[in-house]
Amino acid sequence: MRQSNIGWLFLAPATLILFVVGFVPFIYILYVGFFDWNTNAVDPTLRWAGLQNYRSLVFDTTFLNSLARTLVFAFFVVVSELLLGYVLARALMADRLWGRQFFRTIHTLPIVVAPIAVGATWRLLCVPGFGIVPYYLKLWFGIDYNISTNAYHAFSTAIIMDLWHWTPFVTLSLMAGLTALPKEPLEQAQIDGGNKLQIFWYVIVPMLKPVLLTTVFIRLMDALRSVDEIWMLTKGGPAEATRFIGLHIWINVFPKTDYGYGAAMSLLTLYVTIVLSWLLFVAMTGRKGGAQ
Amino acid sequence: MNSFVKAVGVGFISLGLWSSTALAQDSWWKTAAQPYQGATIRGISESTPASKYVEQVLGPKFTEETGIKVEFEATSWDQMYDKAIKDMEANTGIYDFVYIEQDIVYTYLARDFLVDITKSLADNTKIASPDFKPETFTTFLNYFKDPKSGNVMGVPMEAFIKPYLYRKDLFDDPAIQKAYKDSTGADLKPATTHEEYTQIAKFFTEYGADKELWGTTVQASSSHPAAFYEFFESVAPTFGVYNWGIDGTTFAATEVNGGQMNSAAAKKALNYWVDLLKYAPPESTSSTWDEVAGTFAAGRAAQGLVYGENAAWIATDSSKSTVVGKVGVALPPVEAGVMEAAESGKGYIGYYDGGAFGIPHSSKNKDASLLFLQYIGQASVQTDWALAGSRIVMNSTYDDPKIVEQDKKMNGYYTLMREDGKLFAGAPPFPFHSQVLQVVAPFIYKAIVGEIKPDDALDQAATAAEAELVKLGYRK
Numbered sequence: 001m002r003q004s005n006i007g008w009l010f011l012a013p014a015t016l017i018l019f020v021v022g023f024v025p026f027i028y029i030l031y032v033g034f035f036d037w038n039t040n041a042v043d044p045t046l047r048w049a050g051l052q053n054y055r056s057l058v059f060d061t062t063f064l065n066s067l068a069r070t071l072v073f074a075f076f077v078v079v080s081e082l083l084l085g086y087v088l089a090r091a092l093m094a095d096r097l098w099g100r101q102f103f104r105t106i107h108t109l110p111i112v113v114a115p116i117a118v119g120a121t122w123r124l125l126c127v128p129g130f131g132i133v134p135y136y137l138k139l140w141f142g143i144d145y146n147i148s149t150n151a152y153h154a155f156s157t158a159i160i161m162d163l164w165h166w167t168p169f170v171t172l173s174l175m176a177g178l179t180a181l182p183k184e185p186l187e188q189a190q191i192d193g194g195n196k197l198q199i200f201w202y203v204i205v206p207m208l209k210p211v212l213l214t215t216v217f218i219r220l221m222d223a224l225r226s227v228d229e230i231w232m233l234t235k236g237g238p239a240e241a242t243r244f245i246g247l248h249i250w251i252n253v254f255p256k257t258d259y260g261y262g263a264a265m266s267l268l269t270l271y272v273t274i275v276l277s278w279l280l281f282v283a284m285t286g287r288k289g290g291a292q
Numbered sequence: 293m294n295s296f297v298k299a300v301g302v303g304f305i306s307l308g309l310w311s312s313t314a315l316a317q318d319s320w321w322k323t324a325a326q327p328y329q330g331a332t333i334r335g336i337s338e339s340t341p342a343s344k345y346v347e348q349v350l351g352p353k354f355t356e357e358t359g360i361k362v363e364f365e366a367t368s369w370d371q372m373y374d375k376a377i378k379d380m381e382a383n384t385g386i387y388d389f390v391y392i393e394q395d396i397v398y399t400y401l402a403r404d405f406l407v408d409i410t411k412s413l414a415d416n417t418k419i420a421s422p423d424f425k426p427e428t429f430t431t432f433l434n435y436f437k438d439p440k441s442g443n444v445m446g447v448p449m450e451a452f453i454k455p456y457l458y459r460k461d462l463f464d465d466p467a468i469q470k471a472y473k474d475s476t477g478a479d480l481k482p483a484t485t486h487e488e489y490t491q492i493a494k495f496f497t498e499y500g501a502d503k504e505l506w507g508t509t510v511q512a513s514s515s516h517p518a519a520f521y522e523f524f525e526s527v528a529p530t531f532g533v534y535n536w537g538i539d540g541t542t543f544a545a546t547e548v549n550g551g552q553m554n555s556a557a558a559k560k561a562l563n564y565w566v567d568l569l570k571y572a573p574p575e576s577t578s579s580t581w582d583e584v585a586g587t588f589a590a591g592r593a594a595q596g597l598v599y600g601e602n603a604a605w606i607a608t609d610s611s612k613s614t615v616v617g618k619v620g621v622a623l624p625p626v627e628a629g630v631m632e633a634a635e636s637g638k639g640y641i642g643y644y645d646g647g648a649f650g651i652p653h654s655s656k657n658k659d660a661s662l663l664f665l666q667y668i669g670q671a672s673v674q675t676d677w678a679l680a681g682s683r684i685v686m687n688s689t690y691d692d693p694k695i696v697e698q699d700k701k702m703n704g705y706y707t708l709m710r711e712d713g714k715l716f717a718g719a720p721p722f723p724f725h726s727q728v729l730q731v732v733a734p735f736i737y738k739a740i741v742g743e744i745k746p747d748d749a750l751d752q753a754a755t756a757a758e759a760e761l762v763k764l765g766y767r768k
Binding site for chain 1: 724765766
């Protein structure tokens with residue numbers, strides 16, 4: 001009993017911080033979401049709106065497009081980073097690779113760069129008229145690459161930038177997971193005549209599931225709330241081609257000071273994120289409903 | 293001998309007078325700042341040539357004279373607003389003085405963010421400097437006065453017009469003049485109409501095809517409010533569409549309700565402006581005011597509308613600009629009747645921009661900040677500040693010999709600002725500035741990238757603006 005109390009005592013500071021910075025703001029956002037509140041309105045006070053903000057969201061094509069765009073972005077980056085990260089992890093673990101330690105270090109560097117700096121650097125690389133990317137794409141391939149007029153160019157550049165920044169994180173996670181795998185099941189599978197693909201699919205992937213699940217969740221949640229990198233690269237443009245949900249919420253809450261509607265957007269986005277994560281969890285672990 | 297004694301006597305008297313005046317000047321700031329010794333005041337501003345001068349010169353000088361430390365943050369336009377507004381809304385008191393751009397002042401006044409400077413100085417005369425005289429400022433100060441009391445709420449720190457800059461060297465080149473005449477049948481001179489402007493832009497784009505030279509700059513970022521500003525504050529007025537096309541009384545934006553945002557004139561303006569992108573360098577669709585200045589300074593455009601805050605360095609600073617000594621300045625081209633409307637005070641032909649420093653109610657060092665704002669509002673600091681940032685906020689600055697000299701190098705930009713500044717106007721007095729901007733701007737972006745036609749963009753923008761104004765409670 002005494003031990004249990006001491007345990008709670010140790011947990012108390014972290015619980016308190018989590019309560020103050022996590023739970024309290026969440027309740028506040030939940031509360032604000034039921035009001036029409038814009039500090040630049042004729043009446044700048046909170047006015048009860050009930051579920052009106054949520055009702056409006058369902059018909060708000062800009063919001064829905066932004067959400068859909070974010071899901072497409074998240075799908076592409078998470079899947080690509082997972083595939084690329086796995087290939088790189090295997091390559092960097094290969095004994096035959098000369099200068100392995102050097103490449104591991106170099107490869108990890110993007111993770112330590114702040115997202116805002118990543119966005120600014122990629123913008124400099126890609127800015128029409130001056131950037132080296134449009135210059136060489138035109139020179140070598142005759143492509144008129146322009147992230148400020150072509151929606152596809154901007155969207156794909158946002159994906160590539162995210163891959164450059166975050167694939168090393170996936171690589172490191174998978175390397176840790178692969179290194180920790182026991183050798184016996186792999187050897188057994190080889191003895192049983194399994195080919196490489198079969199060993200990968202039936203032995204490695206199941207054993208890597210906890211690592212894969214954690215990595216996918218982290219990257220999915222990050223991708224769904226991308227703001228700073230995108231803001232620096234395209235500011236959500238051209239037009240609204242890269243206005244992902246995080247950026248859309250920021251624009252509504254801060255420059256537009258539409259706090260009630262912004263709060264409702266945030267909560268709906270959180271709900272979508274939770275549902276997606278749960279579906280993914282169920283798909284990857286084979287769990288159904290509330291069964292254990 | 294007699295005259296020698298007299299001369300020595302006069303000399304001593306003059307020296308005595310000079311030194312006593314100088315000591316009195318020094319001692320006033322020191323005496324006034326005595327209670328605030330060791331205090332630190334923090335300010336935030338958009339990073340402009342004028343604000344950098346405050347950061348690098350005026351702040352340290354003030355600290356030297358008063359012992360009050362000045363921490364100054366010159367950051368991007370977006371960041372500046374984000375930080376300053378959050379600070380004032382949350383009443384955190386991080387900033388003791390903030391940049392108030394002319395177009396946001398009505399929002400700040402409506403939300404009662406700012407300290408009344410006139411009243412504060414009247415209430416505490418010990419810190420009211422004899423060298424701070426609001427009546428010596430240009431009429432730009434009026435934008436920062438409370439419309440009800442007429443009291444000063446911000447001390448102007450920069451003011452400039454957005455003129456039409458052109459490459460004088462190219463326009464004056466006989467060979468180019470001949471080629472232009474052969475090509476168009478007209479004489480090459482700065483455009484006074486939109487048709488002429490487009491013709492010149494087209495000509496120089498063809499002429500500069502192998503020279504990295506285009507016909508015009510366009511501040512047409514497809515995702516930054518800079519595009520909204522260039523269209524509604526610099527281009528639309530030259531077509532006779534004022535105040536963003538929103539009626540100041542009924543807050544109607546659509547033509548059917550009495551607004552002008554989607555009027556025939558506004559549509560003509562947007563079509564003209566979007567069409568100019570054909571003759572603009574590729575960076576134009578990602579250009580804000582800074583990139584436009586950069587494009588012109590790099591010699592990549594023959595003409596353009598460029599914010600005056602950049603005029604001085606473009607025309608005179610060879611370490612940053614490749615067109616030093618090659619810059620001409622003129623009034624923007626206009627539609628028929630618009631110039632007459634502006635001259636009679638019924639309209640305007642472009643944007644009179646600038647900003648002031650104000651003190652938020654949330655500041656924890658109001659008196660020390662009041663001293664600083666008066667310090668930068670003295671006539672004695674204006675000239676060098678103007679040389680560094682091509683900004684003039686006091687009438688006396690225009691006549692300073694250093695400014696007269698710089699004016700010649702800038703092809704008469706200051707003369708243009710002094711004589712024709714009245715033809716330009718600041719942003720409309722809307723307290724819902726940012727809200728309408730965020731709603732309307734995406735339609736302008738879509739027109740820029742060709743996602744929708746300019747006419748449709750303005751129809752949709754006007755409808756959306758009205759809906760937002762209804763939601764905010766301004767329009768019934």
